[in-house]
Amino acid sequence: MTRQTSRILIQRACVLTMDAALGDLTEGDVLLEDGRITAVGDQLSAEGAQRIDAAGMILIPGLIDSHTHMWQGPLKGLGAGNWGMADYQKHVFPLREKFGAEDMGDATFAAGVEMLDKGTTTVLDFCHNVMTPAHADQALAAHRRTGQRIVFGYGMLGSHGAPASEQDWRLAQVRELARTLDAKPTSLLRLGIAVGSLEYVGLAAMRREIETGRELGLPMSFHQNPPGQIRELHAAGLLGPDLLPVHANVATDEELAALAACGAGISFTVEGEFGGGRPMSIIGRAHRAGVTPSLGVDIPSRVAMDLFSQMRLTFHVMRAEEALAERLAGRWPLARRPGTPHAQPRHMLEYVTVNAARALGLGECLGRIAPGCIADLVLLRTDPYGMSVGDPAAHVALQASASDVDTVIVGGVVRKRGGELQDMDRAEAAAATRRVRSRVLAQ
Ligand SMILES: [Zn+2]
Structure with a gap:
């Protein structure tokens, strides 16, 4: 269109x-x-x-979401009562293998319309559901249809138990897309790589993906969950401003310093972090260490697809963490002192605008x-x-x-x-959601 x-x-x-x-x-x-x-x-x-x-x-x-799996849009509510990552891994994540290419198109379209409607003009769509080349093609076609500004994080993670050789066709498609998608900063649809998680794919595979992304000049992102990974990637010389860690809740001060030194940010997904029972101090610690935070919805299967709720909750989480630190240090009742409180409401708007643009490699113009x-x-x-x-x-x-x-x-x-x-129909998005539920959930 x-x-x-x-x-x-x-x-x-x-x-x-x-x-x-x-x-x-x-x-x-x-x-x-x-x-x-x-x-x-x-x-x-x-x-x-x-x-x-x-x-x-x-x-x-326009608000910028630096980490959402848009294919989960029609699954909203499915993970509502999840307790920890085990529930997510058992009840939500395996459904991706039931998604056909057609479902990817419908789901991505439905999520895109809803996010645009709610003021999110740009998303890093971390599309970790590329089971066949057609899955990526259908998701990309849906993005063209909605006309949202997208960095399409081409997902490198294969199905459970898939051979490592699957990386070959995925990287071949990444190279093909890099040739055909317009890389101009003003282009609505830009290519990126959703790099496989270190704990699943290992350092050699991750290095290959990151080096391919660097060769092609693509922004990249990855889920960072277990401790020590940032140190490992740093030692391997793989960190950079073009590689955005998501979560990173257990990063040490040394790891945050390494991220800051190379100009990297982090994507913090407050409701996703809560669902995983993760330490929440990372957002304040990262900000104070000079690692620019941005925010994301992450999992529409449990989290509402708007950034207003993310801003509000993130602010209060940061203040609660600061208050807890003061109380544990015996400074109670709370009193202002230099540098405390650090988190300010305006920071939240920075996270979803200037910081997020920088995280997506568009800081100069977005x-x-x-x-x-x-x-x-x-x-x-x-x-x-x-x-x-x-x-x-x-x-x-x-x-x-x-x-x-x-x-x-x-x-x-x-x-x-x-x-x-003006040029999209909410009813069409709702119909796309119903089609996905009918095929994937038999509902
Ligand atoms: Zn995620």
Whole structure:
């Protein structure tokens, strides 16, 4: 589907640029031309541009999710009561082997529509369900149809017990896709690699995948669960700003220093971490160590597909961890002291905009509202109950919800306006979900 960009002037919004030089505009205008932001300022004029009156609304960069398995969209609720990773491994993960290529297309489409509707304009789709080349093709076709900005994390993990030689055809398809997919930063669909987990595939296989990704210039990510893996990858010379660890809950201070030194971030998936019963201090420790955190929904089979809930819960987890550390140190009742509390509401919005763009290798042109940046934007309503007192970024992180998403713009194309999707049908997404459930769950 070809979608036309238009010249758009957004007027009178409270603009949170997330750009260090531009800061916030209490009431400002933003001009979009040819899919880019071309001006940010006060009372801009733009003859003939389409106008969007955003009075009373907050304009933020489109939200960026750095880790979600979008194929799980139709499985929402299936892992609701899971207790630890064993339940997930027993009841949810094996279902991927029941997914046919058609299911991958339907599931990815349904998840993409829902995430766009809820203000997530970009996702690193960690697609660890590429059982055949057609599975990847169908997922990619669905992404083209939704027009969400996607880094497609091509999953290297095979089926349970599959021979290691399966890596060959997957890497061959990665090379083929790297030849055919447009790698321009403005491209809506970019290729990446969802590298196999070290504990499953071993260092030699992981090295081969990472070296292929580096040769092709692809962003990469991997699940980091057992202790010591970051140290092992560091010793093997494999860490880098293009390799995003997910979770990393048990990383030591030395491992965090290694990640910081090479410019790597981490993807923190707060509800996924809770479900696995993992240590939650990593998010605050990583931030303080200079490892830029970003956030992800991770598993739609248990976690709602919006980033507002992730921001809110992450903030309170960080504050709770800080309060616990103070209490254990005998500093009770809580009192402010230099550097404590560290976590601020505005950090959460940074995690899902500037930090996440950087994690996906798009830090130069995405995640901010500044001239030259890609025009991915979200307008949030604050009526009928009004905006918070104080920092509007705190309103976004702690008060707003997906139901406040009024307008979604991707690459200068208006995809949602006045709360209504413009070129997608919610009923079609729901029908795609039903088809997957019928085939995979026999429901
Ligand atoms: Zn995951």
